[in-house]
Amino acid sequence: MSLQTKSKSPAGADWTADQPIVSLCDVHKSYGSVEVLKGISLDVRKGEVICIIGPSGSGKSTLIRCINGLNDIQKGSIKVEGQEVNDPKLDLLTLRKKVGIVFQQYNLFPHKTALDNVMMAPVLVLKEPKKEVEERARALIAKVRLQGKENAYPGELSGGQQQRVAIARSLAMRPDVMLFDEVTAALDPETVKEVLLTIRELASEGMTCILVTHEMGFAREVADHVYFTDQGVIVEHGPPRQFFTKASDPRTRQFLSQIL
Amino acid sequence: MNDGAFRIDRHRFAVEHFSSRLHWRHGLWLALAFFGSFVLAHAQSDTQRIPSAIGTLFIWLPFILKGFGLNLLMSFIAMACATVLGVGLGLLQISHSRWVSLPAWFITHLFRNSPWLVILFMVMFLVPFEMQVPGLGIVRLPDWVKATFAFSLPVMANISEILRGAVNSIPKGQWESAESLAFTRAQTLRWIILPQCIRRAIPPWMNWYALLALATPMASVLGVREAVGNAQAAMEAAGARPEFLLPFYLFLLCLFFAYIYPIALWTRKLERKYVVAN
Numbered sequence: 089m090s091l092q093t094k095s096k097s098p099a100g101a102d103w104t105a106d107q108p109i110v111s112l113c114d115v116h117k118s119y120g121s122v123e124v125l126k127g128i129s130l131d132v133r134k135g136e137v138i139c140i141i142g143p144s145g146s147g148k149s150t151l152i153r154c155i156n157g158l159n160d161i162q163k164g165s166i167k168v169e170g171q172e173v174n175d176p177k178l179d180l181l182t183l184r185k186k187v188g189i190v191f192q193q194y195n196l197f198p199h200k201t202a203l204d205n206v207m208m209a210p211v212l213v214l215k216e217p218k219k220e221v222e223e224r225a226r227a228l229i230a231k232v233r234l235q236g237k238e239n240a241y242p243g244e245l246s247g248g249q250q251q252r253v254a255i256a257r258s259l260a261m262r263p264d265v266m267l268f269d270e271v272t273a274a275l276d277p278e279t280v281k282e283v284l285l286t287i288r289e290l291a292s293e294g295m296t297c298i299l300v301t302h303e304m305g306f307a308r309e310v311a312d313h314v315y316f317t318d319q320g321v322i323v324e325h326g327p328p329r330q331f332f333t334k335a336s337d338p339r340t341r342q343f344l345s346q347i348l
Numbered sequence: 349m350n351d352g353a354f355r356i357d358r359h360r361f362a363v364e365h366f367s368s369r370l371h372w373r374h375g376l377w378l379a380l381a382f383f384g385s386f387v388l389a390h391a392q393s394d395t396q397r398i399p400s401a402i403g404t405l406f407i408w409l410p411f412i413l414k415g416f417g418l419n420l421l422m423s424f425i426a427m428a429c430a431t432v433l434g435v436g437l438g439l440l441q442i443s444h445s446r447w448v449s450l451p452a453w454f455i456t457h458l459f460r461n462s463p464w465l466v467i468l469f470m471v472m473f474l475v476p477f478e479m480q481v482p483g484l485g486i487v488r489l490p491d492w493v494k495a496t497f498a499f500s501l502p503v504m505a506n507i508s509e510i511l512r513g514a515v516n517s518i519p520k521g522q523w524e525s526a527e528s529l530a531f532t533r534a535q536t537l538r539w540i541i542l543p544q545c546i547r548r549a550i551p552p553w554m555n556w557y558a559l560l561a562l563a564t565p566m567a568s569v570l571g572v573r574e575a576v577g578n579a580q581a582a583m584e585a586a587g588a589r590p591e592f593l594l595p596f597y598l599f600l601l602c603l604f605f606a607y608i609y610p611i612a613l614w615t616r617k618l619e620r621k622y623v624v625a626n
Contacts, residue, residue, distance in 0.1 A: 156528055184530035195525035199543050209529035212539055254525075261529060 103170025109134045109296050110155060110265055115164035117150055124150050126320035127164070132265075135294045139307035139328075142317035143343060148300040149192075151317070152267045155298065156187040168265065181213070188258030189267040192274050194250040196242040202229060202253045203238040206260045214261070221260070228256040232286050248279025252286050259290075266290065268299040304347055308332050316340045375609055382602050385594045399586075401595045408582035415578035416603055422496045422574070423561040429500040430560070431553070434507025441512045444533075452508070459505035464498075464563055471498035472570055492574070495567035503560050510552045514545035547622060554615040558608050565600075576600055 108131035117125035124147040132138050140148050153159045154166055157173050157180055166173040168186055196205050206225040210216045229238055232252035242250050251271055258266060268287060272280040284306050291297050291310050301307055307314055308328045315325040316337075324337045335341050399407070440452035459467065475494050481487045518541050526536040568577030579600055583592045 158524060158528060181530045184528060187528075189528045191521060191525060193519075193521050195519075195521035197522065197525075197540050197544075208539065209531065212535060213530045257529070 105134055107170065108132055108167075109136075109169055110298065111165075111167040112151075112155075113165045113167075115151070115154065115161050115166060117147070117154060117159060117161045124320050125154070125161070128317070128320075128322055130315060130322065130325070132296060132298060134264075134296055136312045137291045137297045137310050138299065138313050138315065139311035140298070140300045140315045140317060141302070141304070141307060141343075142323075146317045147320045148317055149269050152269050152298060152300050153189070155265075155267055156189050157183055158189070185214070185261055186263055187265045187267060188261055188263035189269060190251070190254050190258055190271050192270040194242070194247070194254045194274075196250050196254055196257070198242050201239045201241055202234065202245065202256075205242070205253055206257045209257070210260050225256070225260055228259050229253070231259075231289075232256045233282070246279055247275045248282045251275065251279075251283045255283075255286055255290075265296045265298065268297065268301070270300050270302065272301070272303060302347070304332070304344075316343065318343070372613075375605065378602055378605055382595070382598045385598050401589075401591050404582075404586045404592060405595055405599060408579075408586065411582055412575055412579050412599070412603075415573055415575035418492060418572070418574045419561065419564040420607075422492060422499065422564045422567065422572075423557070426496045426500040426503065426560055426564075427557050429497070430503035430507055430556075433500065434504040435511055437504060437508035438511025438515075439537075441508055442515050456505045456508040456512075459501045460509060462502065464502050465566055465569070467501050468495060468498040468566055468570065471495075471501070491570055492567065492572045495564075495570060495572050499560055499563060499567075503556050506556050507553065510549050510556075511545065514548045515541055517548060518544055551615050551619040551622070554611060554618070558611050558615070561608060561611075562604060575603065 110132040112128055112130050115125050115128040116123065128147075128151060130138070140151065142148050150159055154161050155168065155173065157178070161174050164174070168183060171183065171186075172178065173183060196202075197208065200208065203222070203225055206228055207218070207221050210221040210224070211218055226238065229235065232255055234249060234252055234256075237245060237249060237253075242253070245253065255266075255271075271287075272283055275283065280303070284303065287297065287299070288306075288310055299307070299311075311328050313325060314328050314331040316323050316331070316335075316339075318339050324335060324340045325331070331340075332344065335344060437452050437456055440448050441456060443449045443452070471494055472491070475489065475497070477491075477494075478486050478488045515537075522540055522544070523536060526540050531540070564574060565576035567574055568580070571577070573581075579596050583589075583596055586592065
């Protein structure tokens with residue numbers, strides 16, 4: 089709950105790796121009088137891949153954006169590595185170093201090259217030495233299979249390439265958790281694959297990933313746990329095999345029958 | 349091209365419409381009208397003993413061009429001041445603190461919506477003609493300096509609005525992704541938002557320079573010895589004959605036109621470039 093007592097030690101200092109890395113408890117969020125999240129609770133363990141699915145307008149994106157503090161919440165608690173996100177005294181810099189997010193619209197900085205996009209935050213925000221950052225950034229660009237595109241501007245790249253630069257840009261901050269907000273929804277079908285491949289690699293390397301997605305095949309294959317949300321609540325959740333074959337709630341079944 | 353990422357399509361049709369109308373040949377028409385006016389003026393001057401209008405103009409040419417130099421100087425200095433002050437004012441306008449943004453908004457709209465001539469008169473009478481500057485003693489403020497300051501005020505206000513508009517035109521996603529990468533608001537403005545604004549703001553900025561340069565002759569009302577004031581003084585000194593009026597004023601028109609029109613063409617070209625690049 090939001091009124092939980094806070095320890096005197098630095099926030100989250102008592103957190104250990106066997107506890108959930110992200111923990112949501114009874115999260116409520118409203119836009120004016122419209123309540124979009126009506127008591128969401130879920131735990132994510134380190135290295136887990138979580139997929140959140142559900143009809144549009146069910147609050148999936150809002151939920152994921154609350155986790156790194158882009159949206160504030162009215163009630164409940166969100167903890168990242170034991171640190172309360174919904175705390176006005178929270179050091180946002182610390183939180184955002186831990187949690188990276190990739191958006192549906194990539195949101196690359198159009199006036200900077202792919203390499204600069206990846207390097208900017210570590211150099212300007214974390215004040216890390218430029219040479220070191222550049223080395224890391226080049227390695228990340230190679231990792232998302234974009235060698236040779238270092239000096240390309242976002243406008244010269246395809247949607248899928250831009251999205252992979254955006255992933256590299258987030259990774260450059262060395263986050264512990266990655267959030268993916270419908271990252272393939274704006275892409276051409278042929279470029280969806282390359283982005284999913286990148287995310288799959290990340291997941292297999294043990295990165296904790298929370299994805300909002302419409303890619304059911306991908307969720308089934310990659311996710312450790314699938315959550316189905318509708319109208320601001322979690323209707324049903326479970327491991328993908330169970331979730332996709334033996335969904336019990338009629339709303340889930342109806343949604344799956346429309347999608348699959 | 350990295351221009352590809354910049355989206356400015358709102359004025360697309362207006363710009364294309366405009367630029368199809370602007371052309372170098374318009375300058376030619378004006379020059380023809382100018383020389384035609386001499387023929388006319390020459391025909392009007394019946395006696396050969398009095399120097400012709402064109403002869404008079406030729407005699408006074410250095411005097412008028414010297415005045416024009418002052419027009420240019422005033423426009424440069426005023427634009428430089430207006431740019432610095434306007435960007436500052438614009439940044440205050442987009443501040444999240446109402447105590448900062450509200451006064452900035454008020455100043456912006458006060459100077460944007462006042463006649464330039466009124467601002468000019470007010471500055472002339474409110475700013476003293478000499479000032480005590482520590483270390484320098486008494487410094488005289490010539491009229492042209494005061495006029496320059498007066499002209500910079502309305503342009504400052506408009507640049508403030510250009511900046512505010514440009515910042516608001518940057519998609520919200522840019523702020524969000526910067527925020528999620530732990531950029532502070534100031535860092536986001538400095539490294540991400542403002543660099544993207546510069547391209548968008550350059551055409552309207554150039555437009556305001558053109559308007560400012562065209563407004564500088566207003567200073568002649570207050571006795572500043574710029575091109576128009578000097579031309580009037582020259583006509584007076586040469587006998588104030590009515591046949592002077594047309595060639596003298598047409599000459600002034602051509603002078604300003606020759607300076608401003610390339611700027612206008614260049615501005616349109618830049619505007620179109622940003623539209624096409626999209």
